[in-house]
Amino acid sequence: xxxxxxxxxxxxxxxxxxxxxxxxxxxxxxxxxxxxxxxxxxxxxxxxxxxxxxxxxxxxxxxxxxxxxxxxxxxxxxxxxxxxxxxxxxxxxxxxxxxxxxxxxxxxxxxxxxxxxxxxxxxxxxxxxxxxxxxxxxxxxxxxxxxxxxxxxxxxxxxxxxxxxxxxxxxxxxxxxxxxxxxxxxxxxxxxxxxxxxxxxxxxxxxxxxxxxxxxxxxxxxxxxxxxxxxxxxxxxxxxxxxxx
Amino acid sequence: xxxxxxxxxxxxxxxxxxxxxxxxxxxxxxxxxxxxxxxxxxxxxxxxxxxxxxxxxxxxxxxxxxxxxxxxxxxxxxxxxxxxxxxxxxxxxxxxxxxxxxxxxxxxxxxxxxxxxxxxxxxxxxxxxxxxxxxxxxxxxxxxxxxxxxxxxxxxxxxxxxxxxxxxxxxxxxxxxxxxxxxxxxxxxxxxxxxxxxxxxxxxxxxxxxxxxxxxxxxxxxxxxxxxxxxxxxxxxxxxxxxxx
Numbered sequence: 001x002x003x004x005x006x007x008x009x010x011x012x013x014x015x016x017x018x019x020x021x022x023x024x025x026x027x028x029x030x031x032x033x034x035x036x037x038x039x040x041x042x043x044x045x046x047x048x049x050x051x052x053x054x055x056x057x058x059x060x061x062x063x064x065x066x067x068x069x070x071x072x073x074x075x076x077x078x079x080x081x082x083x084x085x086x087x088x089x090x091x092x093x094x095x096x097x098x099x100x101x102x103x104x105x106x107x108x109x110x111x112x113x114x115x116x117x118x119x120x121x122x123x124x125x126x127x128x129x130x131x132x133x134x135x136x137x138x139x140x141x142x143x144x145x146x147x148x149x150x151x152x153x154x155x156x157x158x159x160x161x162x163x164x165x166x167x168x169x170x171x172x173x174x175x176x177x178x179x180x181x182x183x184x185x186x187x188x189x190x191x192x193x194x195x196x197x198x199x200x201x202x203x204x205x206x207x208x209x210x211x212x213x214x215x216x217x218x219x220x221x222x223x224x225x226x227x228x229x230x231x232x233x234x235x236x237x238x239x240x241x242x243x244x245x
Numbered sequence: 246x247x248x249x250x251x252x253x254x255x256x257x258x259x260x261x262x263x264x265x266x267x268x269x270x271x272x273x274x275x276x277x278x279x280x281x282x283x284x285x286x287x288x289x290x291x292x293x294x295x296x297x298x299x300x301x302x303x304x305x306x307x308x309x310x311x312x313x314x315x316x317x318x319x320x321x322x323x324x325x326x327x328x329x330x331x332x333x334x335x336x337x338x339x340x341x342x343x344x345x346x347x348x349x350x351x352x353x354x355x356x357x358x359x360x361x362x363x364x365x366x367x368x369x370x371x372x373x374x375x376x377x378x379x380x381x382x383x384x385x386x387x388x389x390x391x392x393x394x395x396x397x398x399x400x401x402x403x404x405x406x407x408x409x410x411x412x413x414x415x416x417x418x419x420x421x422x423x424x425x426x427x428x429x430x431x432x433x434x435x436x437x438x439x440x441x442x443x444x445x446x447x448x449x450x451x452x453x454x455x456x457x458x459x460x461x462x463x464x465x466x467x468x469x470x471x472x473x474x475x476x477x478x479x480x481x482x483x484x485x486x487x488x489x490x
Contacts, residue, residue, distance in 0.1 A: 013298070015258050015330065015356045053258070059330040059356070083328045083358045085260065085304040111260045111304070111356070113328045165410045167489050187490050195490055207489065238487055244412050244452065245432050245440055 013085075014105065016112040017062040018050035018148070019070070019078060020155035023119050024173075028137040029189050031152050032124075034070050035131035036098065036145065048148045049133065050112065052103060063115040071124045071133050078115040081158050084147055085111040095145040110146070116155045118173060139192075160191060168209075171230035177215060179225040180204055204228075209235035258330075259350065261357040262307040263295035263393070264315070264323060265400035268364050269418075273382040274434050276397050277369075279315050280376035281343065281390065293393050294378065295357065297348060308360040316369045316378050323360040326403050329392055330356040340390040355391070361400045363418060384437075405436060413454075413480050422460060422472035425449055449473075454480035 021032040033046040049070035053062040063078050087109055090096050099107050124133050136142070138156060141149060163169055170186055184200045204210050209231045216224040266277040278291040294315035298307040308323050332354055335341050344352050369378050381387070383401060386394060408414055415431055429445045449455050454476045461469040 013258070013260050015260065053330065053356075055354075056332050058332065059328060080327060082325060083304060085298065085358070087301050087303065109300075111298075111358075113330070113356075164488065167487060170489065183489070191490070200490065203489065206486075210489075241451075242412060242483055242487065243409065244415065244428070244448065244455075245436070245445065 013109045013111055014052055014107060016050050016052045016110055017059060017066055017115065018048045018112050018151060019063055019066050019115045019117075020048060020081075020152055021067075021071070021076065021117050021119055022138075022155060022159060023121065023135060024186065024189050025135045026137075027185065027189060028139065029156070029192065030135035030137050031141070031155075032071065032133050033136045033142075033144075034133045037102075037131065045145070046134075046136070046142050047145050048151065052105070052110075059113050063113075071121075073119075073121060073124070076117045076119045076121065078117050081114055081116045082154060083111060083113045084151055084154075085109075086147065089147050092145070098145065112146075112151070114151050114155065116158060118159055118169075120173060163190065168230070168232070168235050174230075177213060177227035177229055179217060179227060181225065183210070183228070208238060258354045258356055259297055259352060261295050261297045261355055262304060262311060263293045263357050263359050263396060264308055264311050265293060265326075265359060265361045265397055266312075266316070266321065266364055267362070267383075267400060267404060268366065268380060269431065269434050270380045271382075272430065272434060273384065274401070274437065275380035275382050276386075276400075277316065277378050278381045278387075278389075279378045282347075282376065290390070291381065291387050292390050293396065297350070297355075304358050308358075316366075318364075318366060318369070321362045321364045321366065323362050326359055326361045327399060328356060328358045329396055329399075330354075331392065334392050337390070343390065357391075357396070359396050359400065361403060363404055363414075365418060408435065413475070413477070416475035419475075422458060422474055424462060424470040424472060426470065428455070428473070453483060 019032075023030050023032070032049065034049045036045040036047045049066050051062065051066050051069075053059065054065075057065070059080065060078075063080070064074070067076060067078060068074055089112070090107065090109055096107050099105075099110075138152065141152070144152075170183070170190075174182060174186060180201055181197075183204065184195055184197065187200075188195050210228050211231045211234075213227045213229055215227040217227065218224065264277075268275050268277070277294065279294045281290040281292045294311050296307065296311050296314075298304065299310075302310070304325065305323075308325070309319070312321060312323060313319055334357070335352065335354055341352050344350075344355075383397065386397070389397075415428070415435075419427060419431060425446055426442075428449065429440055429442065433440050455473050456476045456479075458472045458474055460472040462472065463469065
């Protein structure tokens, strides 16, 4: 048993890892949710793929275990982006009860370490442990347990900051050859706002590192759009111009 | 008491917060260390300012409490940068024993949430709880407990990534008017490498957002160096040129 001379110090927090996988599907920014099986009810509820960490597991190991168990995926590069530890995370008794049933542990407070990936994957295996995982539009999230909504909102902000800091990231997400409107739509979806078509076209032509190719879209009903490509070398040359050393 | 049907799941990890305050003192990149009081010995040992989190405390609150208790400071903007949770953090029995004495808790595993600031502050109050805090050169760290060396190394890498991503940060750290060699030295110290004086001068003159002023250093024994200033507006204009939207 544990004793303490400082009642303010926490004795029994638990530590979990949650994974926020973001992707674009059907022209919407989506997050991957897994089913939460509620014993005793036939309701289907959803949550971020996550789990308490195991005794001998480092945080990154837990994140990749969860990714793999929930989606069958292994190679998505997960990035730890923030830990969430408000004592109010477990304010909802129903969430606590569910976790106590699932884990067979008495749950007081949980600190969760959140991981993030922007990924292109579409097809997912159905998990034995988590049930079917599904891409759910950020704009139409169901009721989620704990602070999962807040974690998702923070992940979306984080992705936008990455893109502001390092605009080249968006090209990892696009095919090698892309149209101006594909690029614009990707931005519109990630930033959740409309971008003026003419201004965007002008801006893109002035960028220098988005280069027009000779190829055009094939078999489109409307006038074929031209394909562009990302010039990584020129991008880094420009980036270097901004850097002091 | 707690029971579990899954022996792999951790029952009793503890959660702490550690603060990495980096600063430049005597031309060296330094980290703020506090004294670790070892009951029963007269050795003085050092550690990052840190503490287990309190029962009702969010992570950010714990970080600012520690900052204030250890340094008397309140307004340094701390940024959560990573959590460290390797089971090997508590591999050294001596560290565990010290923490058990200090906390009166039985310590198994500790996950720590690390915060970071690059700060200009020089004078620090002596803390009742932590003893005197001191700026210690990164290049000459004493033996540190747990994985504090790894946490400091990660914080230094993080600061360099911030500077690569957003070169303007360095100017928060410099006086409003600075010389070329002050700017160069700041980079040399943060990146821990020599920078060619001529190349740096050339690069700086080509940047556009580092602007020469009419003022020069006063009362220097050598030829007075010219002062420069940071042109924030021009910087953001250039940054915007790189951005797609």
